Amino acid sequence: MLDKKLKVKEIRDLGARNYLLTLISPEQARLTRPGQFVMVKCSGDVQDLPLLRRPFSVFDIRNNPRTGKPAGLDILVKNVGAGTRRLAEARPGDEVHVLGPQGVPFRIPGSMQDRKHTACLVAGGVGIAALLLLARELISLQITPLLFYGGRHLADLVLREHFEQLGIETFYTTEDGSYGERGLVTLPLERLIKARSRVGVHIYACGPWSMMKACHEVSVRHGVPCEVSLEARMGCSLGACMGCVVHAWDQRGEDQYLRVCLEGPVMPSGIVDWNTPPL
Template identity: 35%
Template sequence: MPMSTPSNLCKPAYQQAEIIAHEQIAEATWRIRVDCPYLATTTRPGQFAMVRLTSRNDPLLARPLAIYDVFPQHQAPEHWQPTPPRSDTASGNPHFVDFVYAVAGKFTTTLTTLRPGDSVSLWGPLGNGFGTPPTNHLVLIAGGIGQTALLMLGREFLATVPSSQVTFCWGARHAGLFGHAEDFQSCGMNTHFATLDGSKGHHGTVIDLLNDMEKNHVFKRAAIACCGPEGMMAAVANWTAERSLNCQVSLETPMACGIGICFSCVAPVLDEKGDWDYRRTCVEGPIFDSRAIQWDAMT
């Protein structure tokens, strides 16, 4: 049974958002918190926002960032509360939005120079978001910075699905790349790590970790959600297909506009008739059934 597609998506809006906190949390990895009530109350797990540097013209274009977390300030994670609560968040309604990003170019390098009190321009929420898994066991698989798309999905699943279980598997080159893994552990997920150098968790790739965990039959009747480098997601897609497991992937395709006009983010996807066609990651995605992606053309 496939996962159901979200149908209650809200319209995106343009917003100016004040930066509340901004810190490095791992090697070449930063976390930024902005005050943006509309985005905080309307976003669904797996959606993203186009982020632009308000006071800069270079780089000119906005960049897509996955929405990592939303919450009222008084419920901020205990391990990252860099600012005191604000009186206007006491109602308990989501008010703040967190993004986690890797420094990998001019935009993200410039973004690291912004400080609390500065502002960014946001357009969102965008994208289709994750569907609801038809199971009570959800397995989240992240590679590199792919955890950014998965936290909200796992926490919502635990809160809304009776007798639910979430297993989180995160692979990276080394232990210094795991930033704020406590976010997944503190909300009740079973967390597992894999590093290529063996510095944390399983020594090997995330596929090696999955193969090792499979010995204990932990994936029986599980549904999978995955985000990471394309090669890693292709490997997970093959792994889940061999086991007849439902798997959704969040594509990290580069995009320029975020609204489907420029067609710079298209991905080869199997359509309803069984033919290959191109779909815009920013509109029809970024979430797709892993079996619908033509991975050879992606990687």
């Protein structure tokens, strides 16, 4: 884990208060695994308000065009408050403090490297940020990924072109029917799992709590594994403040509290108490 003061290379307005921020950091880019996150201080001065950093999934790794080596990080920022507003207003050349990469990455079991396996990547809204690096790694292992991406409106389905450019089969849903199928993203997910009952399926999900709970329920009904990347408010991101705990069960079925920053953000959906969302 590295704590670096990074320069903003580029910021792209995606619409609907979403922004893609590119930060220059070869060292952190090189260390990042799919599903990990960074903690960003939303200003160049550590004394500025807001004092606490914000967690962001690493959406993509930018490579140096000359050497092909990792050179920077892309993070997806949604402008929803004081901290994210400052990031959304950043300009190339501005500096921010970035701690990371942090957290447990997605796991790809060796058994999945059978070409008959299908990886179902399920995203809701800005949850898409956790899944692009995973899609790339799956493809490199010759595992077929499919993307199921849902939102309330078309404007919520940001960055989908990055997955389409990888040649991934995609299934889009919106609650208002403005793009793709009308309804929840778990509808096409469950249809596909039923259609491929003889093929190994693994679900990877990131998005709103209710969406990930629904993905877990689908996985239970069809007996397929499911990993989720949890979202929670974080104070220290080092496991000390206990501000991001989620209620779960251990292998004996006994209560435990897991820190999303340390034991997560990625964990098996089956150990999470889906009736008790984090604060």
